[in-house]
Amino acid sequence: MSTIQRSESINAFFDDYVNSKTTLKQFVEQYDNALKSKIEKEEKADFHSTNSIIPLLTKFYFKKQFQEAYTHDIFRKIQQKTAKLDTIEKVV
Template identity: 50%
Template structure:
């Protein structure tokens, strides 16, 4: 593998590894994920506990956003009878499909 390093070394040394996301963007998104849960003096044990809390909090926020999006009706910009009928029909169909 060492002899083939010209192929794998550049991959690991690139500043962008994940779909064009730079290393700075990755660390910033990680920082926002842990905001309010960990700080510089957090012990490893506390980190594990806080990581679980952060995951639960994120899952709960996603659940509430999903629930809100399923119960909220989309308003039409222009009033057209056929558009409103289509909107109501598709909304009801999506709810029925989701319940199945």
């Protein structure tokens, strides 16, 4: 990740919490709120991933390992990135 991408990512994270008129005290409070919100979203994603299953599109064992190890969001990205392998499996 480049420095610019990292900076944009951080800016996007804080967009809903701070602006150019935010005081230091407000910033600290909003920073705490932002972190709590992020943690809550991650916990919900973990809970959802633990209590439901996304079907495998292929029989590749490594995808089963990813399915068990990662949240649904990450696993969906893996399935998208490896879609060409799925096509190869169907041809072979």
